[in-house]
Amino acid sequence: MSLSLADVLAARRRMAGVAVHTPLVPSPFLSARCGQNFLLKLENTQPIGAFKLRGAVNAVFGLPAEANGVTCCSTGNHGRGVAYAARARGLRAVVCMSSLVPRAKVDGIRALGAEVRIAGRSQDDAHAESRRLAKEEGLVEISPFDDPLVIAGQGSIGLELMEDRPDLAAILVPLSGGGLAAGVALAAKAIRPDIRVFGISMDRGAAMHEAMRAGRPVEVEEVPSLADSLGGGIGMDNRLSFPICRDxxxxxxxxxxxxxxxxxxxxxxxxRLVAEGASVVGAAALLAGKLPAFSGPVATIVTGRNVDMAAFTDVVCGRDIQLGDYLVKGSAYGS
Known part of the structure; x- marks a missing residue:
């Protein structure tokens, strides 16, 4: 199975009127740190507050008329997108999630009319439940990252970036299962083969990073993280997102x-942005001095705003954050 720019263009047509063309705005503060124009692609302005709407709408709207429902596993935003798209099509939606998913994301999905099943303590456990529902109840399973329609939908972000700033030297993409990174890289490099696309992830439980190092999908331990949306594995039978990211x-x-x-x-x-931990990893890499020098403008994708506001308040107020057995020591901003 292969994907091309034509699939991304078809996805954009299918999503028209549901997913929006989001703003691309400069960050003067980050530009000063980068030495080049540093731009923020504000996917947190999508109707569900996250980029996942794109792939979910393309996948759900692409189902045959006889489909009677959908299921998926999710760390939060994919489930929200699937719930939103299923409600628009009048379909039943069952979203499977692990106990590590923040309560705010669970509540957000239920508010969109979907059923939520909590299964185990990892994305792999949630995936197993989603597959069971697909087999036993006849629901269509929509992968959060290893589905051609999902990848093509996320790729529409790459189209918009290249249309709005064809002079971009690089794109920094939050990296989890690789659906976003695969779609963006596929689209952007089809238009500009010399553009560099980097995946950015947390250093604990980075599944795609470990898979790329090993040359094949591998299992990783999922642990609590400020970037909770980037948690989970890539699937041992990954067909699409792994090879596209690798290449x-x-x-x-x-x-x-x-x-x-x-x-x-x-x-x-x-x-002045409320952004999930997963949304800021591109900025984090820049501020930590972990990026190479760039010869032109750089963009990163602010992927979502669906953060637990109590935890977010603790972060901006400089308080300690406990992530399972790991303590992030707080500090006031600028100190």
Whole structure:
């Protein structure tokens, strides 16, 4: 199975009127740190507050008329997108999630009319439940990252980036299962083969990074993270997102929980943005000095705003954050 720019263009037509063309805005603070124009692609302005709407709408709207329902596993935003799209089509939606998913994301999905099943303590456990529902109840399973329609839908972000700033030298993409990175890289490099696309992930439980190092999908331990949306494996039978990321990404950069913490503060105080931990990993990599030098403008994708506001308030106020058995020591911004 292969994907091309034509699939991404078809996805954009299918999503028209549901997913929006989001703003691309400069960050003066991050531009000063980068030495080049540093731009923020504000996917947190999508109707569900996250980029996942794109792939979910393309997949759900692409189902045959006789489909009677959908299921998926999710760390939060994919489930929200599937719930939103299923409600628009009048379909039943069952979203499977692990106990690590923040309560705010669970509640957000239920508010869109979907059923939520909590299964185990990992994305792999949630995936097993989703597959069971597909087999036993005849629901159509929509992968959060290894589905051609999902990847093509996420790829529409790459189209918009290249249309809005054809002079981009690089794109920094939050990296989890690879659906977003695969779609963006596929689209952007089809238009500009020399553009560099980097995946950015947390340094604990970075499944795609470990798979790319090993040359094949591998299992990783999922642990609590400020970047909770980037948790989970890529699937041992991954067909699409792994090979596309392997072949099209210029590299993967890992950031620590402390670097994510400081980037969440920076985007709030400098750019006035409420952003999930997963959304700020590109900024975190820049602020930590982990990126190469660039010869032109750089964009990163602010992937979502669906953060637990109590935890977010703790971060911006400089309080300690407990992530399972790992303590992120707080500090006031700028100290």
């Amino acid at each position: 099209h990404l210029a590299g993967v950069v890992l950031v620590t929980e402390e670097e994510i913490y400081r980037a969440m503060q920076a985007l709030y105080f400098e750019d």
